[in-house]
Amino acid sequence: MIKTGLIWSGLAIAAMLGSLAWAWSTLPAGVDIPVHWGPNGQADGFATRDKALLILAILPASALFTSVLLAAAPYLDPFKENLRRSRQAYTAIWAGSMVLMAALTAGIALMMIRGASGATDSNEFVRFVMAGCGVLFVIIGNYLPKTRKSFFLGIRTPWTLTSDYTWEKTHRLVGPLYIVAGLIGIVIAFAMSGIWLVFSFVGTVLAVSLFGVAYSWWVWRNANDRDEGADYVV
Structure with missing residues (x-):
């Protein structure tokens, strides 16, 4: 359960770092980078290149923290045996969360890059x-x-x-x-x-x-x- 979850986390975090590296190599300096979008899909928050990259880096850092917590949970839970019996659910939800975070990171990186070229939607x-x-x-x-x-x-x-x-x-x-x-x-x-x-x-x-x-x-x-x-x- 933990090993499988950590494998998914490792793959997801590697993909997230890849998205971060892509943004770092692509985003230009000296222009406003969109870092927040409203529910209507329009950019409503902007930042410098360095700050935008720092904001994007929060996602892989959050994934790492979440992975550590999920790996420790089976040792901390008072109902350890119950959690072990629920390992399929635990692993599936763990993996699904990591994949979603990786996709979110790639999407935000893409929108930052598009926004730097003038697109806001x-x-x-x-x-x-x-x-x-x-x-x-x-x-x-x-x-x-x-x-x-x-x-x-x-x-x-x-x-x-x-x-x-x-x-x-x-x-x-x-x-x-x-x-x-x-x-x-x-x-x-x-x-x-x-x-x-x-x-x-x-x-x-x-x-x-x-x-x-x-x-x-x-x-x-x-x-x-x-x-x-x-x-x-x-």
């Missing part, structure tokens, strides 16, 4: 980012029902962490809902534009997440294996 890039997020949520939703109780994976509420029954019921229902949310995200990524594209996808995912939290409490109320009382500490 990145609406198509925003679409692909949203579609990529949709694919990641399809992956997450597919594996959620196969997970076991863990502090680092899944829908972690006081109720799912204190009842195996609640954990299983919640993830069996919310997993398919995340798949639906991901598919909706992929569709609206190419069917909508502007700020509504972002709001629609984020709103759908947030609604599913909040439903999962509420549903876990509702199931927990009647769970026979729930832990509660003054002696229990989450």
Whole structure:
């Protein structure tokens, strides 16, 4: 599990460093480089070449930090054995996150280079980012029902962490809902534009997440294996 995840991380970070090197060798000095784009796809933040490269470097650094955290999690989680049994889900989500970050880095590097030559519209890039997020949520939703109780994976509420029954019921229902949310995200990524594209996808995912939290409490109320009382500490 950890070895496979680190391989994916290594490949993704190498690709991200490649994107950074591409931007470093291509971006001209003395011009404003776009570093931020609004929901409508228009550049609304600019910086010097050096600052733009520094901002781009945050992404591989973040991927490295995330990889270290994910590699350490199996040793830190109180439910180590459960996390080991959920290794397929853990590895898939780890790999999917790394691939998405690598694609995001390449896309931002491309938009910086295009912006340096005068282009300011990145609406198509925003679409692909949203579609990529949709694919990641399809992956997450597919594996959620196969997970076991863990502090680092899944829908972690006081109720799912204190009842195996609640954990299983919640993830069996919310997993398919995340798949639906991901598919909706992929569709609206190419069917909508502007700020509504972002709001629609984020709103759908947030609604599913909040439903999962509420549903876990509702199931927990009647769970026979729930832990509660003054002696229990989450």
